[in-house]
Amino acid sequence: MTATAARPTASTVASRASFGGLLHSEWTKLRSVRSTGWSLGLLALLYPSFTALLVGLTVANWDQTAASDRSLIASDPTAVILGSGFLISQPAICVLGVMVIASEYSTGMIRASLLAKPRRLSMLAAKGAVLSLVVLAVSLVAAFVSFFIGAAMLSEKVAASLGDPGALRAVVGTGLYLAMLSLFSLAIGAIVRRTAAGITSVIMFVLVLAPLVQLLPGKFGEYAHAYLPTEAGLLIGQAIQHEGDLLTPWQGFGVFGLWTAALLVLAAFLLNRRDA
Amino acid sequence: MIEAKNLTKRYGDKVAVKDLSFTVGPGKVTGFLGPNGAGKSTTMRLILGLDHPDRGTATIDGKRYRELTTPLAAVGALLEAKAVHPGRTAYNHLLCLAQSQGISKKRIYEVLDLVGLSEVAHKRAGGFSLGMGQRLGLAAALLGDPAVLVLDEPVNGLDPEGILWIRTFMRQLAAEGRTVFVSSHLMNEMAVTAEHLIIIGRGSLIADCPTQEFIEQGKKQTVLVRSPNAGELAAAITRAGGAVTRNDDNELSVEDMDATRIGEIASAGGHVLHEVVPQRGTLEEAFMALTRESVEYAGTGSTREADAPKSGGGAE
Ligand SMILES: Nc1ncnc2c1ncn2[C@@H]1O[C@H](COP(=O)(O)OP(=O)(O)OP(=O)(O)O)[C@@H](O)[C@H]1O
Numbered sequence: 001m002t003a004t005a006a007r008p009t010a011s012t013v014a015s016r017a018s019f020g021g022l023l024h025s026e027w028t029k030l031r032s033v034r035s036t037g038w039s040l041g042l043l044a045l046l047y048p049s050f051t052a053l054l055v056g057l058t059v060a061n062w063d064q065t066a067a068s069d070r071s072l073i074a075s076d077p078t079a080v081i082l083g084s085g086f087l088i089s090q091p092a093i094c095v096l097g098v099m100v101i102a103s104e105y106s107t108g109m110i111r112a113s114l115l116a117k118p119r120r121l122s123m124l125a126a127k128g129a130v131l132s133l134v135v136l137a138v139s140l141v142a143a144f145v146s147f148f149i150g151a152a153m154l155s156e157k158v159a160a161s162l163g164d165p166g167a168l169r170a171v172v173g174t175g176l177y178l179a180m181l182s183l184f185s186l187a188i189g190a191i192v193r194r195t196a197a198g199i200t201s202v203i204m205f206v207l208v209l210a211p212l213v214q215l216l217p218g219k220f221g222e223y224a225h226a227y228l229p230t231e232a233g234l235l236i237g238q239a240i241q242h243e244g245d246l247l248t249p250w251q252g253f254g255v256f257g258l259w260t261a262a263l264l265v266l267a268a269f270l271l272n273r274r275d276a
Numbered sequence: 277m278i279e280a281k282n283l284t285k286r287y288g289d290k291v292a293v294k295d296l297s298f299t300v301g302p303g304k305v306t307g308f309l310g311p312n313g314a315g316k317s318t319t320m321r322l323i324l325g326l327d328h329p330d331r332g333t334a335t336i337d338g339k340r341y342r343e344l345t346t347p348l349a350a351v352g353a354l355l356e357a358k359a360v361h362p363g364r365t366a367y368n369h370l371l372c373l374a375q376s377q378g379i380s381k382k383r384i385y386e387v388l389d390l391v392g393l394s395e396v397a398h399k400r401a402g403g404f405s406l407g408m409g410q411r412l413g414l415a416a417a418l419l420g421d422p423a424v425l426v427l428d429e430p431v432n433g434l435d436p437e438g439i440l441w442i443r444t445f446m447r448q449l450a451a452e453g454r455t456v457f458v459s460s461h462l463m464n465e466m467a468v469t470a471e472h473l474i475i476i477g478r479g480s481l482i483a484d485c486p487t488q489e490f491i492e493q494g495k496k497q498t499v500l501v502r503s504p505n506a507g508e509l510a511a512a513i514t515r516a517g518g519a520v521t522r523n524d525d526n527e528l529s530v531e532d533m534d535a536t537r538i539g540e541i542a543s544a545g546g547h548v549l550h551e552v553v554p555q556r557g558t559l560e561e562a563f564m565a566l567t568r569e570s571v572e573y574a575g576t577g578s579t580r581e582a583d584a585p586k587s588g589g590g591a592e
């Protein structure tokens with residue numbers, strides 16, 4: 001039985017490789033594991049409910065609220081509405097972003113993925129594109145729903161509408177922020193390659209470390225805080241630039257984008273270099 | 277055709293593969309043998325572009341794995357470690373792989389059928405047994421109907437029926453003209469499956485020959501000779517071209533000479549013979565003898581003694 005038969009010239013079943021195929025593939029991966037549904041479901045559920053809860057509390061305590069605080073709320077009701085449920089719900093996106101890549105490493109799936117897609121950077125790009133688009137879609141829905149619920153509840157004290165200057169941009173911006181956060185988490189997940197470590201570090205950074213930098217003394221603390229990725233990014237959820245904000249909403253989002261891009265570049269570099 | 281050229285791979289201080297070169301041709305099953313830790317899996321990961329060699333290159337039909345545009349259509353691979361998300365169903369696992377290069381859904385069902393997993397296609401892979409997991413890995417390898425197959429210990433976890441099935445299957449794939457490169461640490465398994473053997477130990481090439489040739493070598497007889505005049509007899513045999521090892525005062529192991537000739541020499545020299553016993557080593561023993569110097573993880577106690585060919589059991 002020596003090599004007499006001709007080797008099949010070309011496989012008969014695979015036809016083409018395209019970026020569209022990679023997107024398709026990553027979409028299948030994303031939708032076919034439970035953690036995706038959990039994370040996005042949690043976001044869609046928590047964001048509006050906590051908005052309702054916290055705006056409700058604000059309204060209930062209105063009479064005891066100091067006049068200065070009232071005028072602060074009145075100056076940017078959009079930020080109050082969008083910001084209230086937001087902090088609670090963003091960890092869901094951090095978890096999803098990290099899991100999307102780190103779980104491939106923890107399960108060994110990454111090897112099957114890389115056998116099918118040896119161009120690692122294209123794979124990472126497709127993953128990021130699918131993840132951020134899906135997160136954007138769900139976040140936009142959650143943000144609009146939250147805004148309408150919050151505005152309706154707040155209406156007896158302060159009027160807020162999408163027509164207010166910067167309001168629409170803030171609502172859409174919240175979706176953009178969460179989409180960027182998913183990419184930020186994806187990059188960390190790709191760098192760390194461990195689910196638990198990745199999730200812990202992203203959430204610790206976003207919820208604890210970054211806000212704490214504010215407490216550093218003097219101008220240094222102020223500037224350091226203003227240019228931290230998530231803290232800067234959050235500015236886009238405000239309708240107006242508040243007094244003391246060093247950056248405009250779009251500048252802030254740009255800073256967040258630059259941080260994320262830098263981390264993605266590092267993630268891509270490591271992905272290419274490291275053994276799978 | 278798979279071509280490895282001077283492949284070297286280090287993990288920290290540990291050299292897993294050392295200056296390894298070989299080619300694997302089409303139309304036959306090529307067995308990749310070596311004791312545990314010899315570097316078989318590492319070599320395969322290097323071929324598949326998963327790990328980066330420190331030196332050397334590995335190509336498939338002249339291209340590095342990363343340069344393949346539809347890799348699944350060129351190379352099918354089954355890895356040693358699991359490469360499946362346990363939360364995903366078998367079908368979805370194959371679907372996400374297929375979609376990356378335009379492989380049809382029809383083909384997914386075909387390969388599921390081929391490996392006997394049709395009934396659990398929509399079950400999560402996390403609940404699969406070792407053997408089912410192995411079959412799913414094979415399904416993924418076959419997805420693109422590739423001309424080259426790289427299989428790392430494919431019989432792992434399979435039941436006897438599964439082993440027979442995959443053995444037949446690999447030979448069939450080879451008969452169709454495909455390149456089938458399959459690793460194992462079991463000589464006997466490879467003796468019945470592979471036509472060609474590439475044997476490595478401690479990351480280096482030990483042998484690269486047709487299986488038949490290796491079997492001939494393995495069958496090389498040793499004759500055990502007991503005689504009260506062992507010393508003089510040994511000298512006589514050596515003069516006549518035999519290779520003698522003195523086991524003790526009156527026992528010799530003779531190679532390169534058959535029992536008849538030894539009898540004649542003894543008779544001619546007037547040496548008394550108590551026993552002349554031809555011994556036939558098993559293939560497994562020949563393999564162990566060959567790789568003995570390079571066994572990575574020897575068990576405690578002197579396995580070296582225990583490994584030595586002793587009594588005769590027929591080769592495969
Ligand atoms: N990712 C890794 N990191 C560190 N060392 C490794 C790694 N992969 C393999 N090694 C080491 O390289 C050597 C070769 O390992 P490899 O898995 O290639 O052997 P093998 O021939 O496949 O063995 P087995 O028959 O047990 O599967 C071993 O000493 C192993 O410990």
Ligand SMILES: [Mg+2]
Nearest residue numbers: 316317318356
């Ligand atoms: Mg191995």
